[in-house]
Amino acid sequence: MVGLRERKKQRTRQALIDAALRLFDEKGFEETTLAEIATQAEVSTRTFFSYFASKEDVAFYDSEDRVRLAIETLASRTPGETVSDLLVRVIDSSIDRMIVRQAPTFEDAALRMRLILTEPALQARALLLLFESQLRLAKALHAAFPDRLTPVESAAAVGSLIGGVKLAVMVGLEEDRSLDDILRSARRAAEIALDGLRSLG
Amino acid sequence: MVGLRERKKQRTRQALIDAALRLFDEKGFEETTLAEIATQAEVSTRTFFSYFASKEDVAFYDSEDRVRLAIETLASRTPGETVSDLLVRVIDSSIDRMIVRQAPTFEDAALRMRLILTEPALQARALLLLFESQLRLAKALHAAFPDRLTPVESAAAVGSLIGGVKLAVMVGLEEDRSLDDILRSARRAAEIALDGLRSLG
DNA sequence: TGCAAAACTTCAACGGATGAAAACTGTAGA
DNA sequence: TCTACAGTTTTCATCCGTTGAAGTTTTGCA
Numbered sequence A, B: 001m002v003g004l005r006e007r008k009k010q011r012t013r014q015a016l017i018d019a020a021l022r023l024f025d026e027k028g029f030e031e032t033t034l035a036e037i038a039t040q041a042e043v044s045t046r047t048f049f050s051y052f053a054s055k056e057d058v059a060f061y062d063s064e065d066r067v068r069l070a071i072e073t074l075a076s077r078t079p080g081e082t083v084s085d086l087l088v089r090v091i092d093s094s095i096d097r098m099i100v101r102q103a104p105t106f107e108d109a110a111l112r113m114r115l116i117l118t119e120p121a122l123q124a125r126a127l128l129l130l131f132e133s134q135l136r137l138a139k140a141l142h143a144a145f146p147d148r149l150t151p152v153e154s155a156a157a158v159g160s161l162i163g164g165v166k167l168a169v170m171v172g173l174e175e176d177r178s179l180d181d182i183l184r185s186a187r188r189a190a191e192i193a194l195d196g197l198r199s200l201g
Numbered sequence C: 001t002g003c004a005a006a007a008c009t010t011c012a013a014c015g016g017a018t019g020a021a022a023a024c025t026g027t028a029g030a
Numbered sequence D: 001t002c003t004a005c006a007g008t009t010t011t012c013a014t015c016c017g018t019t020g021a022a023g024t025t026t027t028g029c030a
Helices: A004-027 A034-041 A045-051 A063-075 A083-118 A120-144 A151-176 A178-195 B004-027 B034-041 B047-050 B065-077 B083-118 B121-142 B151-174 B179-195
Strands: none
Touching: A034 A045, A034 B121, A045 B121, A083 A120, A083 A151, A083 A178, A120 A151, A120 B121, A120 B151, A151 A178, A151 B047, A151 B121, A151 B151, A151 B179, A178 B034, A178 B151, B004 B034, B004 B047, B004 B083, B034 B047, B065 B083, B065 B121, B083 B121, B083 B151, B083 B179, B121 B151, B121 B179, B151 B179
């Protein structure tokens, strides 16, 4: 099953990712051309597009994995678990994953984060991916509580939770807080979404 | 103050908007070229870019106005008003405005909405604009409650409310609901954000 | 070993975006 | 009214991302 062909493709893909991220870091996103990326990865520029749909996409090569984790968590609802219990578990496991995964690749992740926040084109792409993920998460939440939640309510719940966390994290980043502060912000935002805005007085 | 030069610029701007939206409607966004827009508006393609930063931007010519309305509402907090009272007022006035404004330009607005939801490039741009608006709204909310809310809490509140409404509306649109249904979805989502996700059981 | 499919390259073209310089047009002041 | 200047627009050249088509190389398999 895992023939030479498959392995080669994986190697090419990784070479493109490595080359792209290194160049984006060194010279900025706009400033690096596809020709440069392709040269460093030793393929033609045309080949780039059989691995990624756009120059932006290469920066989000792993986002699918993280979404899948969240969806799996939603699918793993235990019988007695309430909507908010389950959502808390999704947030927690995502944060855990972020912390654990960052141990070896912290440099990389932080760098990529900064890149995405700096480059408008990447920001737009990130928001679109996040949005599409939320739609999938809403579906998964509805599947976990088919009787208790309507599709619209599921969407409202997912959007409210993630929307709050996202904006809180972004403001935290804008204020140049430490990683710890930002994680605290994320948790506080989740709390606010869970308790409702009325709890703010 | 309002010299010929100023009037001419406004007319050119409007001509570009009209030409672009008409063409987007007739042939789709990707399919219409800047050359066509410019020709119909009777300017050179280069001139397009002194009015709009990109082909996408022309579809969002009025978004700034709507954000300003919301920010003004936030700034108009009355002494006894709570955080949630004020936020409810923002949602209501935005919905009102949407309904009222759509009376004369309903065709236009609906068409533009469909366009944005269909074209990925426009969706990405819309999400970026919405995100930036939320940051401004969060600042305004913090300004309205400087003692009761931290900047991060303000962001969490705005993100949670708008995030929930946004996703609920999108799911409603995906399910092809009527305008009335979608407004109901929006209100239900706002309610959920206000009461908190725990209220979902 | 030879063949079919998959992957890659080359080539050409399109369209969005940008910089620079030339041409044009209101505007304000002599 | 004329003129000089500032603001606008056009023209021209160029870059780069993206895509289709056609041909070449590589890999897996009979």
